[in-house]
Amino acid sequence: MARLPTPPGANAGALALPARMDSRAAPGLAEALRAAPPGPLRLDATGVRLLGGLCLQLLLAAARERGPDLVIAGLGAETVSQLAVFGLAPADIAPGGVLSA
Numbered sequence: 001m002a003r004l005p006t007p008p009g010a011n012a013g014a015l016a017l018p019a020r021m022d023s024r025a026a027p028g029l030a031e032a033l034r035a036a037p038p039g040p041l042r043l044d045a046t047g048v049r050l051l052g053g054l055c056l057q058l059l060l061a062a063a064r065e066r067g068p069d070l071v072i073a074g075l076g077a078e079t080v081s082q083l084a085v086f087g088l089a090p091a092d093i094a095p096g097g098v099l100s101a
Helices: 026-035 053-069 077-085
Strands: 013-016 041-044 070-073
Touching (some): 026 053, 053 070
Parallel strands (some): 013 041
């Protein structure tokens, strides 16, 4: 899981989410979320193709912990559909907002 460069002058951390957010990706995602500095965090979901339950739980926990400091960018229609299967909307995993890629 690679960190995205933070634009000059920005105070937000950034984290690129893996394409397959399944049980194999969950430990790495958990570690990356724990290692992210306090404060604003931008999740880049541009490459996400599969969203599994374990990673979704981690995103929900991060949303609860960070509140409006957590935003998500590049959330595709496929991922939004997968969230809907769980009865969730993008705002449930990104209380700070959903940004264009």
